[in-house]
Amino acid sequence: MSSHLQRAMEDLIKVFYCYSGKEGDKYKLNKKELKNMLQEELNDFLNGTNDAKVVEKIMQDLDENRDGEVDFQEFVVLVAALTVACNEFFVDLVKKEKRGI
Numbered sequence: 001m002s003s004h005l006q007r008a009m010e011d012l013i014k015v016f017y018c019y020s021g022k023e024g025d026k027y028k029l030n031k032k033e034l035k036n037m038l039q040e041e042l043n044d045f046l047n048g049t050n051d052a053k054v055v056e057k058i059m060q061d062l063d064e065n066r067d068g069e070v071d072f073q074e075f076v077v078l079v080a081a082l083t084v085a086c087n088e089f090f091v092d093l094v095k096k097e098k099r100g101i
């Protein structure tokens, strides 16, 4: 049986390839696939994923090697950044609860 973290890592990989495999390069997300992924998986986190400009901006931020597509390594950067943001929110919440706010 695999650990929680290992399962989470597997899920990350599965989610990425589920979207990247739809068209073109199977191992990279093009703009359409990225938009799809953001809408399906991260709509609660990212406001305005319906907005083409927002998707464009995320694409530019993630696409480190400027090939117009997001590979797994670039995708993980997004997930890590969002996880850090989540953690800060969570830690704040726990602190507030301890102080009885």
Ligand SMILES: [Ca+2]
Pocket: 062, 063, 064, 065, 066, 067, 068, 069, 070, 071, 074
């Ligand atoms: Ca890229």
